[in-house]
Amino acid sequence: MQALVGPLLAMPRPAKRILALIVDSSFCILTIWLAYCFRLNEWTVLTGVQWLAVLVSLCLALPIFIVMGMYRAIFRYAGIAAFLAVLKAIAIYGVAFATIFTALSVPGIPRTVGILQPFLLLIAIGLSRLGIRYWLGDTYQRILHKGAMAKVLIYGAGSSGRQLAAALTNSTELNVVGYLDDDPKLKGGIMGGLRIYDPSDLPALVQTLNVRDVLLALPSASRQRRNEILEEIRKSRVNVRTLPDMTALAQGRIAVSDIRELEIEDLLGREAVAPRQELLDKATLGKVVMVTGAGGSIGSELCRQILRSGPTHLILVEQNEFALYAIHGELQKLSEVYERQTVQIVPILCSVRDRDRMEHIIMSWRPQALYHAAAYKHVPLVEQNAVEGIKNNVMGTLITAQAAEKYGVSNFVLISTDKAVRPTNVMGASKRLAEMVLQALASEQRTGDHVRTNFSMVRFGNVLGSSGSVVPLFRQQIRDGGPVTLTHPDITRYFMTISEASQLVIQAGAMADGGDVFLLDMGEPVRIADLARRMIDLSGLTLRSDDNPEGDIELSITGLRPGEKLYEELLIGDNPETTEHPRIMKAREDFLSWPELSKRLRVLDAALDRNDIPAARLMLAELVSGYASTGEVTDLALSTVEANTAA
Numbered sequence: 001m002q003a004l005v006g007p008l009l010a011m012p013r014p015a016k017r018i019l020a021l022i023v024d025s026s027f028c029i030l031t032i033w034l035a036y037c038f039r040l041n042e043w044t045v046l047t048g049v050q051w052l053a054v055l056v057s058l059c060l061a062l063p064i065f066i067v068m069g070m071y072r073a074i075f076r077y078a079g080i081a082a083f084l085a086v087l088k089a090i091a092i093y094g095v096a097f098a099t100i101f102t103a104l105s106v107p108g109i110p111r112t113v114g115i116l117q118p119f120l121l122l123i124a125i126g127l128s129r130l131g132i133r134y135w136l137g138d139t140y141q142r143i144l145h146k147g148a149m150a151k152v153l154i155y156g157a158g159s160s161g162r163q164l165a166a167a168l169t170n171s172t173e174l175n176v177v178g179y180l181d182d183d184p185k186l187k188g189g190i191m192g193g194l195r196i197y198d199p200s201d202l203p204a205l206v207q208t209l210n211v212r213d214v215l216l217a218l219p220s221a222s223r224q225r226r227n228e229i230l231e232e233i234r235k236s237r238v239n240v241r242t243l244p245d246m247t248a249l250a251q252g253r254i255a256v257s258d259i260r261e262l263e264i265e266d267l268l269g270r271e272a273v274a275p276r277q278e279l280l281d282k283a284t285l286g287k288v289v290m291v292t293g294a295g296g297s298i299g300s301e302l303c304r305q306i307l308r309s310g311p312t313h314l315i316l317v318e319q320n321e322f323a324l325y326a327i328h329g330e331l332q333k334l335s336e337v338y339e340r341q342t343v344q345i346v347p348i349l350c351s352v353r354d355r356d357r358m359e360h361i362i363m364s365w366r367p368q369a370l371y372h373a374a375a376y377k378h379v380p381l382v383e384q385n386a387v388e389g390i391k392n393n394v395m396g397t398l399i400t401a402q403a404a405e406k407y408g409v410s411n412f413v414l415i416s417t418d419k420a421v422r423p424t425n426v427m428g429a430s431k432r433l434a435e436m437v438l439q440a441l442a443s444e445q446r447t448g449d450h451v452r453t454n455f456s457m458v459r460f461g462n463v464l465g466s467s468g469s470v471v472p473l474f475r476q477q478i479r480d481g482g483p484v485t486l487t488h489p490d491i492t493r494y495f496m497t498i499s500e501a502s503q504l505v506i507q508a509g510a511m512a513d514g515g516d517v518f519l520l521d522m523g524e525p526v527r528i529a530d531l532a533r534r535m536i537d538l539s540g541l542t543l544r545s546d547d548n549p550e551g552d553i554e555l556s557i558t559g560l561r562p563g564e565k566l567y568e569e570l571l572i573g574d575n576p577e578t579t580e581h582p583r584i585m586k587a588r589e590d591f592l593s594w595p596e597l598s599k600r601l602r603v604l605d606a607a608l609d610r611n612d613i614p615a616a617r618l619m620l621a622e623l624v625s626g627y628a629s630t631g632e633v634t635d636l637a638l639s640t641v642e643a644n645t646a647a
Contacts, residue, residue, distance in 0.1 A: 020070075027121060028062075029057075029058075032057055033046055049109060053113060060093055064093050070086060070089055086122075087126075094118030094119075097117065098118065100114065150175065150213055151175050152168075152175065152211065152213040152215055153176070153178050153215070155216050155229065156179070156181060157183070158218075160217040160220075161179060162191065179191065180198075181196050181199070212239060212540060213238060213540070214240050215241050237540050239538070240539075275507060280503070280507060284306045286311065287312065289315065289368070290317060291370075291371045293373035295316075296374070297498060298502065299318070299327075300323075302373060304331070304499075305503055308338050309506075310343065313365065317348050317358075317361065319349065328345060353395055362404060369411045372412065374400075384635060386613055386617065389427060389430055393427070394601075397414060401437060408452060411456070411509055415505060416459040418459060420432035423626060423627045428627070429621075429624045430620070436591040438455040438457055439515050454513070456508065456515070458520065461494030461522045463497065470531070477553075478536060478541065482544075482556075485557075485558050487560050491564075491566050492526060495523075504583055504584060511580065511581070521583040536553045541553050600622070604616060604620075
């Protein structure tokens, strides 16, 4: 029945009126026959003079119905007024029909037919109008709404694509008009009433079907294959969205809410290496594990990965109350999902710069592994708040490391950054100095009887989804209509998914011998301008430029921020060593011995305590190879007059 709705609604108005006349004529004939059957109490066939009643019924009813305006009303919108009109018209008809066949009588036609037939005709026409009202009216509204919905194609006609199409059947936002699939066996076929198109036809389909979105239903496709598909789709000016991972598919719980914006991780062009479970187990299984900075981007993901591995206790150290509250609540829910309800999750509010508090925590819980992710890492902010940046990143690391050493933490892993290599900013220099602290402490231990704490550090670049990532910034700027802001047209960065980085950090820590500087293989660097262009294209928009002045989004160059580099490096020297893991390398970096470094750190700490920013920056320049202080005082805690005087 639903298949008839479209053609019926598409008929011209005169044709619809003629169809209504034919239907009502049929009701006249049908009700005359039924009146005879009820009168004779048996099924009969109209013969002879009995057809006179049919002729009279048609000659009376149709002119009355036309005059009373019954065919001017739009049936799908019929209301009380339309039904009153039907009642009046049939009342007039009934009086005339009963007068002829009941009051005056016609030989061969029972008088009761004159009374029965108008009532039967009222019921038939009334029910027909009511049925049309609900059948066509509701369906018409759905068709109108569906026409206004965004038309989408599903890329992938496999099981996940079929699940997605089924989930979107009752969607109020998206209207699936077909599939895209490059399988020659499927092209041109029909599945679930939807046609399967060749992906190469997408540019034409965008015009003919008015397609706005393409939904990727390829959760098992390799990252390289997804990258190839996305490059092909980019030319068609459609918004690309994708499905969740295979876990949701396997459990058969695809929903419209699962469709998400395309992440830049889909464009990295290389496969994530599956973690080696034996290394994860060696680092955390059955152990008391502490994570500092547990509410941050890296710290929170480390907590998720560690919880999955099954420690006995997971100690969360965080100075931001809300961040600690959020990650604690999330981990409690995940413990049920991962079936780790026996893991004791302990949230502790604390700054890593509070020596007494850190020592008390470590002494009380006796962690066997400690992942130090607490750091200020936003380059411009640390550049403008240098004192706090150095205190947190350097002194906080020193205090935490010494507390760990004092109370026998077996493994201490520092989360470092590629900005520590030949740094041009306070953040990078402070992280390199934090590395040097651990290298010196590890070297000092090796001169003793035994290694009390195994210190190591893991250095990597940008992670996708972190608090400072450009991806959410670009996406919001695209939603706002632009411009998309770049600090420099040639700036490049390394990128890695946050989950892969966290897994590699844990595995690297498991391979540490003491004082190791591990480097994560980040793949090829990504040019940020190219990333911005891809995101614009895959949002279904075009780049506004001199060649395309009518484009949707423009790129705006704002200039390098204080301390920002055009490109990042992971290695200070040359020839990194390989490890047993293909994505983890090891570097040998120069550092100062602990006796010498500790003296310098005391001088640095004194400068920080008196807010002597020029002295602190000068000390950083002396300690960290490659870092040169500009001499400019940019700390926003100082007034302009004080800053100029200090400089």
